Amino acid sequence: MVAPSKIEVLTDLSPFIKVYTDRLLGTPHVPPSPEDPTTGVASKDTTISPNVSARLYLPKLSDPTQKLPILVYYHGGGFCVESAFSFQYHRYMNILSSKSGALVVSVEYRLAPEHLLPAAYDDSWYALEWVCSHVLDHTHFDKDQWITKPPISTGFSSVATAPAGISPQHGYACRVRVFTRKR
Numbered sequence: 001m002v003a004p005s006k007i008e009v010l011t012d013l014s015p016f017i018k019v020y021t022d023r024l025l026g027t028p029h030v031p032p033s034p035e036d037p038t039t040g041v042a043s044k045d046t047t048i049s050p051n052v053s054a055r056l057y058l059p060k061l062s063d064p065t066q067k068l069p070i071l072v073y074y075h076g077g078g079f080c081v082e083s084a085f086s087f088q089y090h091r092y093m094n095i096l097s098s099k100s101g102a103l104v105v106s107v108e109y110r111l112a113p114e115h116l117l118p119a120a121y122d123d124s125w126y127a128l129e130w131v132c133s134h135v136l137d138h139t140h141f142d143k144d145q146w147i148t149k150p151p152i153s154t155g156f157s158s159v160a161t162a163p164a165g166i167s168p169q170h171g172y173a174c175r176v177r178v179f180t181r182k183r
Helices: 085-099 121-134
Strands: 011-012 017-020 042-049 055-056 070-074 103-108 156-162 176-180
Touching: 042 085, 055 085, 070 085, 070 121, 085 103, 103 121
Parallel strands: 070 103, 070 156
Antiparallel strands: 011 017, 042 055, 055 103, 156 176
């Protein structure tokens, strides 16, 4: 029996990237959880398009009829590193959803250099259109049950975004208000 070779870390730029001696790159992706033990937030992954996916974070609701705002989050990393599924962002989104009481949509977009800009911008915009489609009755998008539940899909919903690659001191944000018809 051949003993397994020991793979060592050549370069460690945690939490962003690790380079191993076998030349493989690694970034730790954390699976979604039905309920985070610390915050009570449930998370799940969804596919928006072949190029775009997202992790949804649903806070623990004390009142099932409570209306939730929707926060769309684009992870940092200069469009070339990190992931919406990394430990760092998973932990942050759990806390953000719990403290804000918002359904958080953390978008996973295509990264450079494999996908040159404006691919990340296009993916980010497509994800925002997908979220808005849930409250605007657009039929050309697949719907996610967590967003179409009554506390979110009726009445007023707000979407706040902070684009990746723009630091908070620049003060860039967008707030979109979407009003729906009463059902």
